[in-house]
Amino acid sequence: MNLLVQFLPELYAALILAITALVARLASYVVGRGMRQSAPQVAAGARRLGAVIVWLIGGIFAIQEVGINSDILLLVIALAGVAVLVALREQLENFGAKYFTDIYSPYKVGDSIRVREFSGKVIEINATSTVLITGDDQLVSIPNSIFMTEVLVNTSPQAWKELTVPFTLGSGVDLPLFESELLKRLGKLRLRLDRRYPPVLALKSRSAQGTELTLTIMIRRPEERDALSAEVVKRVGETIQRFQLPRPKPVEAKPEAAPPPAKAPAAPPAKASE
Amino acid sequence: MRSGAGAKASELAVCINTQTPLVLFLITPQKLELMPPLDAESGLTGLVEGVDYRFSPGGVTRMVFPLVQRLLSSGVLESAHWISLNPTAPPTLTFSGVTLHNLALDPARLASYARTKEAIWGTVHGLPDTDLDEELFWSVDFTDYAYYNRITAERMRTLDQQHDFDLFYVHDFQQLPVGQMLNTLKPKVFRWHIPFEEEQIPEAWKPVLSTYFDSYDMVVVSTDRYLAALKAFGHSGAARRIYPYVDPGEYTAPPQEEVRRTCARLQVEPQDDVLLVVGRMDPMKGQDRAIRALAELLREHPRLKLVLVGNGSFSGSGKGLGLSKSASWRAHLEGVAEERGVRSRVVFTGHLPQRELDCFYERCSILLLPSLREGFGLVVVEGWLHHKPVIVTQRAGVAELIKEGSNGVLFDPDEPGELVVKMSKLLQDEGLRRRLGRQGFTTAKQCSLDAASEAEGRLFAEVVGA
Numbered sequence: 018m019n020l021l022v023q024f025l026p027e028l029y030a031a032l033i034l035a036i037t038a039l040v041a042r043l044a045s046y047v048v049g050r051g052m053r054q055s056a057p058q059v060a061a062g063a064r065r066l067g068a069v070i071v072w073l074i075g076g077i078f079a080i081q082e083v084g085i086n087s088d089i090l091l092l093v094i095a096l097a098g099v100a101v102l103v104a105l106r107e108q109l110e111n112f113g114a115k116y117f118t119d120i121y122s123p124y125k126v127g128d129s130i131r132v133r134e135f136s137g138k139v140i141e142i143n144a145t146s147t148v149l150i151t152g153d154d155q156l157v158s159i160p161n162s163i164f165m166t167e168v169l170v171n172t173s174p175q176a177w178k179e180l181t182v183p184f185t186l187g188s189g190v191d192l193p194l195f196e197s198e199l200l201k202r203l204g205k206l207r208l209r210l211d212r213r214y215p216p217v218l219a220l221k222s223r224s225a226q227g228t229e230l231t232l233t234i235m236i237r238r239p240e241e242r243d244a245l246s247a248e249v250v251k252r253v254g255e256t257i258q259r260f261q262l263p264r265p266k267p268v269e270a271k272p273e274a275a276p277p278p279a280k281a282p283a284a285p286p287a288k289a290s291e
Numbered sequence: 292m293r294s295g296a297g298a299k300a301s302e303l304a305v306c307i308n309t310q311t312p313l314v315l316f317l318i319t320p321q322k323l324e325l326m327p328p329l330d331a332e333s334g335l336t337g338l339v340e341g342v343d344y345r346f347s348p349g350g351v352t353r354m355v356f357p358l359v360q361r362l363l364s365s366g367v368l369e370s371a372h373w374i375s376l377n378p379t380a381p382p383t384l385t386f387s388g389v390t391l392h393n394l395a396l397d398p399a400r401l402a403s404y405a406r407t408k409e410a411i412w413g414t415v416h417g418l419p420d421t422d423l424d425e426e427l428f429w430s431v432d433f434t435d436y437a438y439y440n441r442i443t444a445e446r447m448r449t450l451d452q453q454h455d456f457d458l459f460y461v462h463d464f465q466q467l468p469v470g471q472m473l474n475t476l477k478p479k480v481f482r483w484h485i486p487f488e489e490e491q492i493p494e495a496w497k498p499v500l501s502t503y504f505d506s507y508d509m510v511v512v513s514t515d516r517y518l519a520a521l522k523a524f525g526h527s528g529a530a531r532r533i534y535p536y537v538d539p540g541e542y543t544a545p546p547q548e549e550v551r552r553t554c555a556r557l558q559v560e561p562q563d564d565v566l567l568v569v570g571r572m573d574p575m576k577g578q579d580r581a582i583r584a585l586a587e588l589l590r591e592h593p594r595l596k597l598v599l600v601g602n603g604s605f606s607g608s609g610k611g612l613g614l615s616k617s618a619s620w621r622a623h624l625e626g627v628a629e630e631r632g633v634r635s636r637v638v639f640t641g642h643l644p645q646r647e648l649d650c651f652y653e654r655c656s657i658l659l660l661p662s663l664r665e666g667f668g669l670v671v672v673e674g675w676l677h678h679k680p681v682i683v684t685q686r687a688g689v690a691e692l693i694k695e696g697s698n699g700v701l702f703d704p705d706e707p708g709e710l711v712v713k714m715s716k717l718l719q720d721e722g723l724r725r726r727l728g729r730q731g732f733t734t735a736k737q738c739s740l741d742a743a744s745e746a747e748g749r750l751f752a753e754v755v756g757a
Contacts, residue, residue, distance in 0.1 A: 192441060192445060193438045193441040193442045194438070196434075196441055197434045197441075200433070200437055201431060201434050204429050204431070213496075214499065215428035215429060215433070215499060217471070217502070219471070220472065220474040221474070
């Protein structure tokens with residue numbers, strides 16, 4: 018009994034961490050549901066952020082419970098954060114820019130672009146820079162942050178028509194079934210799309226965590242680009258959600274019963290490079 | 292590649308993909324379940340050809356399989372895995388050193404996949420469905436066409452992880468999207484077997500087809516004309532022409548007694564002059580034109596008998612895609628023969644095993660290819676190997692090998708009168724028939740397995756960089 022009393026704070030801390038884990042998952046799910054209309058990658062980022070905040074709060078409570086002064090810890094974390102921000106300011110700018118250019122910049126690997134005095138074909142977009150090959154076979158590496166502040170011209174033919182939506186499917190998802198379903202959903206938008214170019218789903222990479230894919234569609238009218246981008250992203254997100262949530266079991270009495278939202282989608286971060 | 296790079300590719304591990312499987316199972320799935328499992332080890336052991344299974348009619352059995360066998364035996368290939376659509380077959384089995392992987396689709400998806408590929412086939416063969424021109428790639432049916440191609444690509448990818456292939460070899464239009472779906476840096480070769488004529492391809496399809504073609508490292512077509520059309524279409528990637536081929540060693544003349552017996556069994560009498568048409572029961576094959584020509588020719592050549600050999604293809608068979616056009620086309624042809632009063636002079640043999648088909652090649656006076664459009668027309672090569680004179684539609688790929696009056700006779704399928712006149716002339720001139728047959732036999736060497744395996748071996752070496 019004494020032993021139990023002696024370790025009661027630690028037990029409380031463990032309990033808090035367990036509750037934190039549950040709340041983090043719940044927060045991730047709630048944020049994901051709330052951001053269904055957003056680009057899949059933005060929604061995935063927000064879900065992760067929600068979970069991290071919950072873990073931070075839960076962690077601090079747990080630390081206080083075992084008697085450690087969390088004020089000093091908070092101070093150390095804050096100072097470390099500031100130091101990292103100062104030391105890596107430029108790299109972080111590029112990382113951040115990469116995040117936003119992934120989502121909002123109108124170019125992708127394979128496109129011909131012009132930015133500042135550089136022009137060429139994009140052969141790589143990495144975490145910190147975009148690599149071009151110029152007309153005279155030179156490699157030019159442009160920091161991603163430049164794309165946030167400079168005028169970019171995409172000189173690829175029909176570049177304005179192309180919408181790409183990169184996203185990740187959880188490893189358990191049946192890709193052929195998913196593609197078939199997605200094509201059906203996108204087919205309903207065909208009046209708004211250039212019908213000579215049906216949607217193309219390209220597989221980029223595959224790992225134990227999931228399958229990286231890029232959906233490409235071609236729009237008909239430039240003025241509908243924004244609206245179509247949002248609609249396509251929404252349809253991709255809905256299809257991902259449908260395939261990544263546990264399927265409802267066939268129940269005799271209630272075949273329409275909604276699936277329990279037990280698991281958050283495995284890995285649906287995506288980008289809409291629009 | 293297992294050995295060092297040299298002038299020729301050697302010991303390549305290849306993954307082949309055709310829609311049509313090499314082996315069709317006639318045995319019911321229920322009966323198959325009662326047998327010892329057919330797997331990669333046991334192959335077809337214990338099954339009887341013609342009773343439990345048969346080889347698919349057409350190019351897969353006559354071309355692709357002999358080519359793979361030849362390349363395996365000559366050391367160009369080290370191993371071959373072959374993926375096909377074969378809903379009633381076990382998932383995997385080995386046959387003659389080739390591992391066959393069979394894919395299945397549920398009946399609903401199979402039906403809509405078949406409708407899509409049939410629409411593409413019809414359009415490319417000059418039977419456009421104008422309602423579908425713009426809509427095809429957006430139709431619900433197309434999602435199942437994409438589904439089938441995606442499961443093919445996924446299976447190829449899984450097998451690649453296990454076997455580390457050197458090369459992917461994808462056959463024909465049904466599987467064209469596989470190259471794009473495969474997502475591999477390894478070499479991919481695509482063989483287009485059907486006609487390729489730019490004017491037959493709807494404008495709305497061109498960007499899609501272009502994208503698909505561009506996903507391959509090499510595109511192979513069957514004739515110089517198709518190669519020129521592919522370039523005119525805008526394909527800037529590597530492309531080659533390799534004539535379709537057969538193994539001449541497989542085409543020996545059966546003894547006369549066997550020929551007589553086989554023909555008698557199928558109502559062909561010794562006094563009959565046989566006009567032979569070999570092709571599946573399909574409106575595109577133009578057998579109706581042959582029947583109409585027969586009706587005209589019988590006045591001057593009363594001993595003439597038209598023998599139509601062939602049944603459904605994989606697409607038309609119940610074991611395959613279940614499209615019913617072969618049965619309805621045969622009924623139509625029987626109606627045409629009745630209507631023209633020549634029913635007793637037309638024999639429908641259905642599908643014949645190669646040995647019996649050889650008997651009819653030996654027995655015929657003329658081989659006719661009356662198709663409205665034909666990717667190539669290997670039956671003409673088969674006729675040549677039997678030293679037979681051939682009359683061939685101008686719209687067959689093989690027409691580019693024919694020098695009028697030297698190794699064959701060409702006709703315009705839209706001019707039925709021309710066919711009758713040319714046939715009549717040929718029937719009256721035995722010397723001309725002999726000369727055409729002799730010269731045709733020489734021409735057939737361009738379409739031999741030897742020539743093709745040499746060309747394919749060089750092509751493989753080129754794409755794998757050996």
